[in-house]
Amino acid sequence: xxxxxxxxxxxxxxxxxxxxxxxxxxxxxxxxxxxxxxxxxxxxxxxxxxxxxxxxxxxxxxxxxxxxxxxxxxxxxxxxxxxxxxxxxxxxxxxxxxxxxxxxxxxxxxxxxxxxxxxxxxxxxxxxxxxxxxxxxxxxxxxxxxxxxxxxxxxxxxxxxxxxxxxxxxxxxxxxxxxxxxxxxxxxxxxxxxxxxxxxxxxxxxxxxxxxxxxxxxxxxxxxxxxxxxxxxxxxxxxxxxxxxxxxxxxxxxxxxxxxxxxxxxxxxxxxxxxxxxxxxxxxxxxxxxxxxxxxxxxxxxxxxxxxxxxxxxxxxxxxxxxxxxxxxxxxxxxxxxxxxxxxxxxxxxxxxxxxxxxxxxxxxxxxxxxxxxxxxxxxxxxxxxxxxx
Ligand code: APR
Ligand code: PHB
Numbered sequence: 525x526x527x528x529x530x531x532x533x534x535x536x537x538x539x540x541x542x543x544x545x546x547x548x549x550x551x552x553x554x555x556x557x558x559x560x561x562x563x564x565x566x567x568x569x570x571x572x573x574x575x576x577x578x579x580x581x582x583x584x585x586x587x588x589x590x591x592x593x594x595x596x597x598x599x600x601x602x603x604x605x606x607x608x609x610x611x612x613x614x615x616x617x618x619x620x621x622x623x624x625x626x627x628x629x630x631x632x633x634x635x636x637x638x639x640x641x642x643x644x645x646x647x648x649x650x651x652x653x654x655x656x657x658x659x660x661x662x663x664x665x666x667x668x669x670x671x672x673x674x675x676x677x678x679x680x681x682x683x684x685x686x687x688x689x690x691x692x693x694x695x696x697x698x699x700x701x702x703x704x705x706x707x708x709x710x711x712x713x714x715x716x717x718x719x720x721x722x723x724x725x726x727x728x729x730x731x732x733x734x735x736x737x738x739x740x741x742x743x744x745x746x747x748x749x750x751x752x753x754x755x756x757x758x759x760x761x762x763x764x765x766x767x768x769x770x771x772x773x774x775x776x777x778x779x780x781x782x783x784x785x786x787x788x789x790x791x792x793x794x795x796x797x798x799x800x801x802x803x804x805x806x807x808x809x810x811x812x813x814x815x816x817x818x819x820x821x822x823x824x825x826x827x828x829x830x831x832x833x834x835x836x837x838x839x840x841x842x843x844x845x846x847x848x849x850x851x852x853x854x855x856x857x858x859x860x861x862x863x864x865x866x867x868x869x870x871x872x873x874x875x876x877x878x879x880x881x882x883x884x885x886x887x888x889x890x891x892x893x894x895x896x897x898x899x900x901x902x903x904x905x906x907x908x909x910x911x912x913x914x
Contacts, residue, residue: 537809573911
């Protein structure tokens with residue numbers, strides 16, 4: 525079998541790339557090791573920058589998002605006894621964020637690929653990559669007991685942090701940068717009315733909390749917890765009680781509680797792999813970088829990688845122009861590292877660090893007070909949260 529672009533991973537990165545290439549008449553195949561049901565069952569953040577929204581419209585999958593998403597023009601920061609609304613629209617010069625679950629946009633992308641008979645292979649086992657330093661790299665995979673091989677012009681690793689593609693870059697060329705945080709997030713999805721119209725980020729002596737949402741009837745809440753926390757130690761009742769203790773009283777009194785639909789514990793990590801390409805292999809999304817979820821940048825960084833990757837491939841096939849391909853890693857990383865910085869900064873700003881010295885504790889408090897009191901500081905947050913330009 526032969527295709528122009530072989531894509532590993534049917535998450536948001538792989539599906540969005542496949543759809544954008546299809547619309548330009550470029551052939552691709554997507555190999556996904558899980559079932560479609562498994563991929564669509566993942567509960568992931570859905571705070572979309574305007575660049576991501578524009579790219580989804582460009583991919584022709586904006587219809588349901590237009591109908592079901594919610595635009596947020598601001599967010600709340602709560603620190604001890606202070607509350608501050610960050611006017612994202614005013615302070616960013618007119619930019620807003622769109623709330624639309626990653627699960628939903630992944631479903632929209634799957635529907636679009638299937639409608640145009642896109643080649644999506646689910647439950648593709650033992651995906652392997654060959655000859656990426658040649659002009660005809662190959663993919664091989666196992667399906668229904670048979671081994672298949674695909675000759676490609678390019679291979680794009682959209683296979684997430686635990687995928688196979690990053691490992692194809694020679695050890696003497698690959699540089700990995702990582703920071704792990706000494707806490708995790710306990711997340712809960714509930715069929716309850718969101719406690720607020722906008723997101724609330726809370727810094728509290730008991731730990732960070734976040735009030736988010738998926739729709740007018742679906743709420744998403746997070747609590748900072750210990751890394752070794754056990755899910756079975758967190759009944760719904762305990763979760764609601766702890767959340768209420770970390771929220772301002774008037775907000776806690778408004779909290780609508782109910783049974784959880786899903787609960788999970790996720791450690792926080794910053795990670796970047798450089799370079800994001802080698803030979804005919806390019807990495808995109810979580811395969812190349814991870815951000816702590818505090819800044820809601822994971823999906824948006826995946827989208828900006830796909831912006832650069834799809835444009836580079838389209839330019840190559842349409843005009844035989846290799847500039848975008850040659851500069852792909854450099855172009856992505858200049859934006860990746862700024863999003864890593866912002867996500868790291870927001871995580872340090874709002875979480876409790878048990879091993880803080882008294883000096884560091886005061887520094888954190890001063891950083892929060894400066895944000896709450898300074899429009900200049902709020903402008904920096906707004907500019908980064910709504911998304912830096914591509
Ligand atoms: N073979 C085939 N598929 C694989 C392999 C493999 N060896 N390894 C991983 N995959 C698949 C995974 O099953 C997953 O469906 O690759 C896909 C990677 O998808 P994501 O992890 O969602 O990564 P990405 O598409 O880059 O999207 C990034 O997802 O994790 C969130 O916070 C992150 O919102 C961000 C977004
Ligand atoms: C979410 O809705 O899951 C969410 C929102 C904002 C974040 C992280 C997660 O910063």
